[in-house]
Amino acid sequence: MTEKLPDDLRILLVDDEANILRSLQRILRKEPYDLVMAGSGQAAIEVLENQRIDLVISDARMPGVDGPTLLSTIRRRWPWVIRILLTGHADMNSTIKAINDGQIYRYIAKPWDDDELRLTIRQALAFQYSERRRLALERKFRKQNKQLRALAESLEKKVDARTTELQETADMLDRTLAELRNSYVTTTEVFSSLLNQRLPGDLQTNAKVSALVRAFAQRQDLDSEQTRNLEMAAALYNLGKLSWSDDMLRAPSDQLTKDQTALYRAYPTAGEQLLMTLEPLQETAHLIRHHQERWNGRGFPDELEGEAIPMGARILRMAVDFIELQAGLILSRKVSREDAIKLLRRQSGRLYQPELCEAFAVMCEESAPDLAPTEEGVIALPTRELTAGMVLARDLHAASGMLLLNEGKRLTKSLIDKLIAFEKGEPEGTRYTLFVYDPEEPEEPLMEASIQ
Structure with missing residues (x-):
C-alpha cells in the first residue's frame, strides 16, 4: 500500500460459530486493526449502534438475522461501513442477495485463503x-x-456600491464644473456691463455682439464649450480698451491718429494679457487675441491667415464689425443694418472666410434687428406681467448698459418686485421687456436668480 491508513480502524467479525470467530481473530491478530466480535446478526446491529465500525465481515448462514439481511441493514443505516460476506459454495442464493441488497464490497468463499483474506481487508x-x-x-x-x-457576491456589491459612489461623485463634479463655468460666463457679462458704463447707450456693443455670436453658434452647431468660450470672448472683446481716453473710445477707427492707431492695434493683445492669469479663460483670451486677424493674413496682431485663425475668432470678428459699423465705431458715419450686411459680403475672402461670411449674412438678414429669441416656448413680457418661477431666455441689461440679470436665471417674487422698483427709478418712459421661457413648457433645472 502506498498510502498509510489511520491507526484506529475497527473491524466487526460476525458469525454464530465461535471457532470461526477465533479463526478470523487469529488470522488478523498481527494486523493494525481493533477487532470486535458478534455471535449473531442482531448482536452485530447492537454493536454498530454503539461503536464506530469501519468494516464488517459476516457469515452468510446465521439463525435469526442472516448475513445478507444484516449487510443490507448496514447498507441502509451505516452506508459508509465496508461490507464483506463469508459464504460456502452452497450459499449462492445468499451471496446473490447480499450482492444485490447489501451491495457488498466482496464475498469470500469458505474455506478461505488467509493471505487473500488479509489482502482483501487491506484493499477494502x-x-x-x-x-x-x-x-x-x-x-x-x-x-x-x-x-x-459569497465573497464574489460581496465584492460585486462593494464594486457596484463603489462604482455608484464614484459615478455620483463624478456627476457632482460635472455639476460643480458646469456651475463654475456658468459663473464665469455671468462674471464676464457683469464685467462687460461695467465697461459699458464709460460709453453712451448707442455705443455699448458687447451685449449685441454676444447675442449675435450666440445665435450664430447655434446655427453652426458649435458644441457647448466652443459656444461658452465664444460668448465670454464677445462679452470681453474690448477689455483691452480700458486704458483708452473717453474721446478715443467714441472715435471711429478710420479717424484715429497714428499714435491712436498703434494703441488700437494693441487692444486685442492687451485684452488677452488681462485674462491670462485666469485658467478657465485661456481659450477666451486666445479668441480675443485673434479676433482682428484677417482671412487674407493682413490682420493683427499675428497676421494669421485662413484656417490658422481660430474658428471662434473668425465668428467674433464678423459680429464685432457688424455691430460696430452700425454704431459708427469703424467708419466716420453710422451704417444701416442692410448696408452693414452688404459691407460684410464685400469683404468676404479678404477679411472674412467666404462660406462663414455668407452664412452669417443670411442669419442677419433673417433675424430681427435685436436678435430676440424666437425659439418655441419663449415669450416677451413687461415686468408687471412676470410671475415667480419663470426663467430668463435672454440677458437683461439696464438702459445704461449694466447687466441686471443673466440668461438662465429663475425669477422669484422678491426679484420681480425689485425689477419693478428699479424700473420706477429709471428715466421717465423707460420700460423693460423680458424674454422668458413659457412656464407651461418643461424647464430644465437652473440656478436661482439674484439681481446683479
Whole structure:
C-alpha cells in the first residue's frame, strides 16, 4: 500500500460459530486493526449502534438475522461501513442477495485463503479511506466554493456600491464644473456691463455682439464649450480698451491718429494679457487675441491667415464689425443694418472666410434687428406681467448698459418686485421687456436668480 491508513480502524467479525470467530481473530491478530466480535446478526446491529465500525465481515448462514439481511441493514443505516460476506459454495442464493441488497464490497468463499483474506481487508479499508478523503475534499470544496461565491457576491456589491459612489461623485463634479463655468460666463457679462458704463447707450456693443455670436453658434452647431468660450470672448472683446481716453473710445477707427492707431492695434493683445492669469479663460483670451486677424493674413496682431485663425475668432470678428459699423465705431458715419450686411459680403475672402461670411449674412438678414429669441416656448413680457418661477431666455441689461440679470436665471417674487422698483427709478418712459421661457413648457433645472 502506498498510502498509510489511520491507526484506529475497527473491524466487526460476525458469525454464530465461535471457532470461526477465533479463526478470523487469529488470522488478523498481527494486523493494525481493533477487532470486535458478534455471535449473531442482531448482536452485530447492537454493536454498530454503539461503536464506530469501519468494516464488517459476516457469515452468510446465521439463525435469526442472516448475513445478507444484516449487510443490507448496514447498507441502509451505516452506508459508509465496508461490507464483506463469508459464504460456502452452497450459499449462492445468499451471496446473490447480499450482492444485490447489501451491495457488498466482496464475498469470500469458505474455506478461505488467509493471505487473500488479509489482502482483501487491506484493499477494502484503503478503498474506504480513499473514499472518505474524496468525500471530505468534496465537502471542503463545496464549502469553499460557497464561501467564494459569497465573497464574489460581496465584492460585486462593494464594486457596484463603489462604482455608484464614484459615478455620483463624478456627476457632482460635472455639476460643480458646469456651475463654475456658468459663473464665469455671468462674471464676464457683469464685467462687460461695467465697461459699458464709460460709453453712451448707442455705443455699448458687447451685449449685441454676444447675442449675435450666440445665435450664430447655434446655427453652426458649435458644441457647448466652443459656444461658452465664444460668448465670454464677445462679452470681453474690448477689455483691452480700458486704458483708452473717453474721446478715443467714441472715435471711429478710420479717424484715429497714428499714435491712436498703434494703441488700437494693441487692444486685442492687451485684452488677452488681462485674462491670462485666469485658467478657465485661456481659450477666451486666445479668441480675443485673434479676433482682428484677417482671412487674407493682413490682420493683427499675428497676421494669421485662413484656417490658422481660430474658428471662434473668425465668428467674433464678423459680429464685432457688424455691430460696430452700425454704431459708427469703424467708419466716420453710422451704417444701416442692410448696408452693414452688404459691407460684410464685400469683404468676404479678404477679411472674412467666404462660406462663414455668407452664412452669417443670411442669419442677419433673417433675424430681427435685436436678435430676440424666437425659439418655441419663449415669450416677451413687461415686468408687471412676470410671475415667480419663470426663467430668463435672454440677458437683461439696464438702459445704461449694466447687466441686471443673466440668461438662465429663475425669477422669484422678491426679484420681480425689485425689477419693478428699479424700473420706477429709471428715466421717465423707460420700460423693460423680458424674454422668458413659457412656464407651461418643461424647464430644465437652473440656478436661482439674484439681481446683479
